[in-house]
Amino acid sequence: MKFKDIATVLNATVLCGTDKLDDEVEMGYSSDLMSDVLTLDTDNLVLLTGLVNLQAIRTAEMADIRVIVFVRNKKANQSMLDLAHQNGMCILESPYSLFKSSGLLFQAGLKPIY
């Protein structure tokens, strides 16, 4: 699924990485626990999280995750966006809950990792 389609499905605002919207991922992972994100063996995924801090971006950086959706209308701050920009990531903000966001993307064809 293209990043721009993820944004459409989730009614999300694109905060960073507008040049990446035609990039694609096959899978999705929803978690507020970065420890679990760091155990994943794939990086072909969009990370959905309500954990909005610098470590969410750092975790994505280390795990080679290229797109993050912050759910529940949480707002990323400028230092998070700067770090995301440096790493060439796409950052989206959705007003929907983690459950609703995950459900909509699953319905739209995004696969689970397990």
Place this chain on the structure above:
Amino acid sequence: MGRLFILKLTYNIQGGDFTHAGHPSSEVKKVLKQLDIDGKTIKNIVIALYEAEVNVVAHAWKGIVSVEIEENKITIWVTDEGPGIADIELAMQAGYSTASKEVREMGFGAGMGLPNMKKNTDELQIESEVGKGTKVKMVNYFS
């Protein structure tokens, strides 16, 4: 003949400073990319280092990351001054954690760090003295 070292890097870590946690891992990632190490190996190395950094930030007072990159491998030492680990075998078990509420709020502290460091490294050694600190040595070979 001595071994041919390509590169040595050193970084400081401050206990409790979650803002800068991940900076050394980020720098090491850039260097490894420049050296054209394969992506999967880089990911293993930086995830293990990042987990180690988070451990120092979460539990210790301060620490040092020392990196030695040779032709065929990378060796990373993460040495901290901190409370130490009383039972390393127990700490290696997935789910065992002594992390504070603040650390958990940062998205960590689920007791996954040490097992994940083991998973992502070719060699992992942990030495610790209660009340003094912990020394972690991680080795990854380049494929």
